[in-house]
Amino acid sequence: MPLKEIHMPRFPECWESCGSCKQGTVTVLEVLVAPGDRVAPDDTILVLETGKVALDIPSPWAGTVQEVRVAEGDSVSEGALLMTLL
Numbered sequence: 001m002p003l004k005e006i007h008m009p010r011f012p013e014c015w016e017s018c019g020s021c022k023q024g025t026v027t028v029l030e031v032l033v034a035p036g037d038r039v040a041p042d043d044t045i046l047v048l049e050t051g052k053v054a055l056d057i058p059s060p061w062a063g064t065v066q067e068v069r070v071a072e073g074d075s076v077s078e079g080a081l082l083m084t085l086l
Helices: 013-018
Strands: 004-007 027-031 044-049 054-058 063-068 081-085
Touching: 044 081
Parallel strands: none
Antiparallel strands: 004 081, 027 044, 044 054, 063 081
């Protein structure tokens, strides 16, 4: 089974209109999984904060978390590698 990479999704248009994402203020508020945890599609794996809102980021696939590449307080940008699943 190939390793699957979960990347930071494209920011929704509504985020762009508020201006927070354009200023690079998207940070990891909570990491909800750790290596070895099993996740199902749509399970929340982390929570982002833009300064105005918190946004749950779901897993696109089922699998076992192999590596978490972000930590609470990290700034993230579109396309950043968040974690890997097997």
